[in-house]
Amino acid sequence: MTRLFFTFLAVASPAAAWAADAVSLTSTVLVERQKLDAQGRPTVALEEPQVVVPGDKLVFHLNYRNAGATPAQDFTVTNPIPASVSFTAGDGAIVSVDGGTSWGRLAALKVKGADGQPRAALPTDVTHVRWTLASPIPAGGGGQLSFRGIVK
Amino acid sequence: MIKKSFALAAASATAMALALASPTHAAGTAAGSTITNTVSVDYRVGGVQQNQVTAADSFVVDRKIVLTVVERAPIGTTSVSPGQTSAVTAFDVTNSSNETLDFALGVTQLSGGAAPRGTDTFDVTAPLLWVDNGDGVFNSATDTQVSFIDGLAADATRTVFVVANVPLGLATGAIAGVTLTATAREGGAAGLGATITQTAGANTAGKDTVFADDATGGNTASDGAGFARDDYTVAAAALSVRKLSTIFWDPVSLYAEPKMIPGAIVRYCIAVENAAGSAAATNVSLSDTLPTTLAFVSRNAADGQALPIRVNGGLTAPGGTCDPATGTTGGSNSGQTVSATLEDIAASGAKTLLFYAKVN
Numbered sequence: 001m002t003r004l005f006f007t008f009l010a011v012a013s014p015a016a017a018w019a020a021d022a023v024s025l026t027s028t029v030l031v032e033r034q035k036l037d038a039q040g041r042p043t044v045a046l047e048e049p050q051v052v053v054p055g056d057k058l059v060f061h062l063n064y065r066n067a068g069a070t071p072a073q074d075f076t077v078t079n080p081i082p083a084s085v086s087f088t089a090g091d092g093a094i095v096s097v098d099g100g101t102s103w104g105r106l107a108a109l110k111v112k113g114a115d116g117q118p119r120a121a122l123p124t125d126v127t128h129v130r131w132t133l134a135s136p137i138p139a140g141g142g143g144q145l146s147f148r149g150i151v152k
Numbered sequence: 153m154i155k156k157s158f159a160l161a162a163a164s165a166t167a168m169a170l171a172l173a174s175p176t177h178a179a180g181t182a183a184g185s186t187i188t189n190t191v192s193v194d195y196r197v198g199g200v201q202q203n204q205v206t207a208a209d210s211f212v213v214d215r216k217i218v219l220t221v222v223e224r225a226p227i228g229t230t231s232v233s234p235g236q237t238s239a240v241t242a243f244d245v246t247n248s249s250n251e252t253l254d255f256a257l258g259v260t261q262l263s264g265g266a267a268p269r270g271t272d273t274f275d276v277t278a279p280l281l282w283v284d285n286g287d288g289v290f291n292s293a294t295d296t297q298v299s300f301i302d303g304l305a306a307d308a309t310r311t312v313f314v315v316a317n318v319p320l321g322l323a324t325g326a327i328a329g330v331t332l333t334a335t336a337r338e339g340g341a342a343g344l345g346a347t348i349t350q351t352a353g354a355n356t357a358g359k360d361t362v363f364a365d366d367a368t369g370g371n372t373a374s375d376g377a378g379f380a381r382d383d384y385t386v387a388a389a390a391l392s393v394r395k396l397s398t399i400f401w402d403p404v405s406l407y408a409e410p411k412m413i414p415g416a417i418v419r420y421c422i423a424v425e426n427a428a429g430s431a432a433a434t435n436v437s438l439s440d441t442l443p444t445t446l447a448f449v450s451r452n453a454a455d456g457q458a459l460p461i462r463v464n465g466g467l468t469a470p471g472g473t474c475d476p477a478t479g480t481t482g483g484s485n486s487g488q489t490v491s492a493t494l495e496d497i498a499a500s501g502a503k504t505l506l507f508y509a510k511v512n
Contacts, residue, residue: 022205023193023195023202023205024205025191025193025205025206025207026207026209027189027190027191027207027208027209028209029187029189029209029211049211049355050354050355051214051351051355051360051362052187052211052212052213052214053180053213053214053215053216053250053362053364054179054180054181054213054216054250055180055216060189060209062191062207064193068197070197070198071197072195072196072197072202073195073196073197073198073199074194074195074196075193075194075195076193076194076195077191077192077193078191078192078193078194079189079190079191079192080190082187082188082189084181084185084187084213085187085189137195151180151181151187151213152180152181
């Protein structure tokens, strides 16, 4: 179910000197299920998206890795929220509530309410999430980012 | 920066395309929709902007079967009269699934046991199902008699009427409980669709089916069917009639202590009473044929006093005799037969017919 796209630098690019530098990226989605453990206590398990119906909680994992030989700087990961998914939370992410035009912490953003007046943005208003890594990713380094949503 | 803004524009276009492809409802994303999450990375190496890297992951939204059957508001029993035809109870069937479905309908009657508002004591006859045309009111000219709902869209609600006849001879307070059951069937083509079964075992790449209906109101959870109960309660009129007579005048003693002698005039009182807790009795008609030993009179021939038939009078006391001061002139006579139609008689109420006859 996971598709992977690599976009290598074109040979004609002025950045041809770093042609070997590439970042690999995978996106996976898991479904959060409430289960009872052996003692009958509720536990949360993450499963592959087997049967997914509206209302199911999803966890999106974004795995990145610097497969090149040079550090990757100003590393920015942008993920539009799929239209059929309602955003709930994203660890350390900034978000956009206007289709990616402006960005910020959710608490600082406002949207136009039903009455035309600005109101505080809610998680359901989020259209994009973005992470900007403060420090360069060293060669061979990688990590994982995640955010959560609910199937509308 | 030009590159970055291009990337964002592309991302927005992707989001819009998805929005068009996957209509969402309160019931949720349509079954069979593919949700694709696309992530992109921008970065620099040695201070130079690199090409954007993207990755995507997709899955298909499965079919969640949720339906509810409830008694249609206003909640309450349907009050019926014995012998009433086309007595109506109403239900609302709501499709909260993420797909358009058909619903097979069935009506059953309780056989004793608890109806919503009491204990079931009788069965109505010939209960039929009708689907409302949208006005919420049963009308056999505009509504449709059915055995299923064809193509109920996600989030849509349809009103279903149970229309039945009430047998005669039932007492006030008798209750008939009816149960409407709706079972989800495949939507799409015209006519009742095929039975739906829950997808067993592991997920398939396509659209799977999950029964997610709950156990509200005694329903069985996760069976793809729902039911609700409503009831009919009989409100019968319980009439009793009493006939009383009083000697009114005789040719010797006149109005003072008259005796029942030939030529005397007798005042007859017919009292019709409706028991407490009954339905109002309407169109109550009375007819009284006098024996040949009596002759109907409308005036006293001896002194010319008018003695009209009076109707809709009251009683001097509950269970007492007619109060001749009440009521209005009315009724009619044809030879020896006196007849009248009384006004509606409410529960615990009484109405009277009062007339005079001469002893031959």
